[in-house]
Amino acid sequence: MAQGESPRLDWLISVDDHVLEPPGVWQDRIPAKLRDRAPRLVTTGDREYWEYDGKQVESSGLSAAAGRSKEQFSPKPLTYAEMRPGCYDAVARVADMDQAGILASLCFPSFTRFCGQVFWEADDKDLALLCVRAYNDWMIEEWCGAAPGRYIPMTLIPLWDPHEAAREMERCAGMGSRAFALSENPEPLGLPTVHDASGYWDPVMRAADDTGMVVCMHVGSSSTMPQISSGSSVLANMSWGGIRPAGAMLEWLFSPYLQELPNLRIALSEGGVGWMPYFLERAEQIVDKQRHWASAGEGVELYGKVVSESRAIDLHNLDLRATFRDHIFGCFIEDNHAMRSLAEIGEDNVMVETDYPHSDSTWPNSIKVARDQMAHLPESTQYKLLRGNAERLFRFQPADR
Template structure:
């Protein structure tokens, strides 16, 4: 089915979980300890394991002017209903020309790490499962095909994570939220010598579910110094964090071992990709000869998972740029420079986002902004970036668009 180019699929939006999620779905023995919304003399906030966490206005900026953006706490009564209500979200999608939307979590943070940090791991696992059931059954169940189910994982145990992928795949889950760098979360890196993450990676491949790594999902912002201005940190993050995640996986053993593994670099932009691929290819071409002989000071394969081969496990018969095009997908909101470099990136490796309801969002003019960026490109390329790349990567059957935009 050819869908009008007046519609796009957004592979990175956000949901602010309504207050009932865990109180309605946790087993009775965990309900009192589970996340709940409180209103007191300090205002409105989530409370979990003794921690009080208000919602920042930067996470619920839809409908506000830029000069109204604020990092101060905001209540649900002050938010646009599309932030937390699925029916209202679909109405806002219709207004912006968004046919389907994939949303990352908010209270659990971008890869659900709030539950990995829980003191009670049994409670943490119950919270992960409750969130996933809500995401699939209620949030996405309200508008099947329009809202794409993404799950979180019990990151502290890759075998449990694999089991949760299998469980939720049977319920219709289409994507996995993972960290751009699990090491700062106190977890093994993807280069862990024991192969800690392999059960999770193998399960994602078996379920045909992409692993989506959102900017900032390491719970660590890059900076050059403690007094680096926040505006500078925001500018630095896609280059320092998303590009680092890309390189990390390119030099890991997992891409050669799992040819069907799919990785999405969510909200990281795409303009940096051509240089990173060029640099990685150059490193391999220049250094693999001496590295393969082992005649160097220091072991480039420290932390290796099994037999890494040349240069830390990179498949010697495939350059990083080739691995990227087989496995990775750059995701952008507004990136004219990157759009101009599609030939170097690969038109099959790029998807678009709207970032609703965050401050970088293009809502309510998402489709208009997208077409402004893609102006001059052939319709078949526009269609890939707006719709069919996402449909292929996430295994979607795109729904019939509404008769009219609201």
């Protein structure tokens, strides 16, 4: 938006949507001698599923709900023929985006899961690396290339090899990728945490700092669903899901990375933002009261187990609010509480998303739903939430509309 120009509020940039990978993503790119072991879409009888590494993965109806009413939502599998074409076709998606006032979109994968967990779990890591590269090439060249200026390229990394991951990040950044997907909590996947004493993730974080690629962590990318109790309702557990992005935010605020790497930015995708003021306030209270013994390296016994900081951070000079403002971005679909408490969060750290084609999506009414939530805010603030913050964070210039 040029200085002195009235903000256009008829379009938004969604920083969290999803693509159901079309059948040719891997079959068109993996060497012929390996294609029978690469991911492939299989139809047999009335079943359709992705086959890879001994697994058969069907597409959930909740992941391809676009065009269906709430009454029609179902987790039962859907075939591609039953899906709206915008779920898997980049050109058809743009038409759906136009209908909903979505100027540009950043898309997470589906079959691979949100940060490529299926490749981390695979036995043949050489083939898995080829599959990661094939997905990235397809995302940048074909999905995003089908409509320049309408898609923000986000790519995957080989989670099992941080040095190779850094090389892949540099390669993808050179091709135009603006972000990469990482788990909100790697530990449930069997990977080291961001506090790993040996610095497992150091090459990845240095590459992100060097390239400017945003670390995007989608809720559920730990392959876990929080469970309140063994008998709790699925819907109760889904409602409680905000504890995952809250935990991710706190993990990063108390990790050394955000103190050491000035260009590192993280986005908590589909995590909401209304919870942020409370956890920021609570973290400040904890630092104020507990920083002295914690800085001395003393452990504390919690329920029979002694725990201490695994990687030291400078608690005496840790400014949590400044760290948050400089490094952490929240994303929301529908979050009226957050819009009422935006001053506590910061208007520069919040972005809108539409979650197309999932059952949580606001499509096809995305721009209306977004603007209704923020109607009480100044137009300059609305512009930031709708698109300005996303353009700045992802260094992205959308197509003119």
